[in-house]
Amino acid sequence: MINRDCGQLFAALIRGKVRRNGSSAGTYQAKIVLRDDATGAEIGTCDTGVLRWTGRSSRGRVYAGKTSQDQPMVVELDKARSTVDQVRFGWQRNAGITSLP
Numbered sequence: 001m002i003n004r005d006c007g008q009l010f011a012a013l014i015r016g017k018v019r020r021n022g023s024s025a026g027t028y029q030a031k032i033v034l035r036d037d038a039t040g041a042e043i044g045t046c047d048t049g050v051l052r053w054t055g056r057s058s059r060g061r062v063y064a065g066k067t068s069q070d071q072p073m074v075v076e077l078d079k080a081r082s083t084v085d086q087v088r089f090g091w092q093r094n095a096g097i098t099s100l101p
Contacts, residue, residue, distance in 0.1 A: 008032060008033070013030075016053065024057075025052070027051065027053070028051045029050050060081060071089060072088075073087075
């Protein structure tokens with residue numbers, strides 16, 4: 001079911017520190033509020049709660065940037081730096097809501 005009669009509010013908070021040794025850590029929290037366009041009444045929410053994250057840097061092995069849609073992108077090579085080991089990227093869906101809980 002596609003619900004075309006509700007508005008959405010998305011808020012995210014990311015906090016963290018990057019240390020000189022290349023390690024990083026912090027927290028992330030996101031919340032989505034769905035509202036009925038006709039009445040403004042809240043019809044659903046989703047909250048991630050506080051999530052902990054960690055990161056690392058490895059010069060010449062981990063490359064980070066962003067896509068043309070301004071989403072994060074990370075490419076990590078193997079230890080020999082000869083093969084891509086992992087690719088990570090953000091993705092955003094701009095279509096309507098497909099289902100509600």
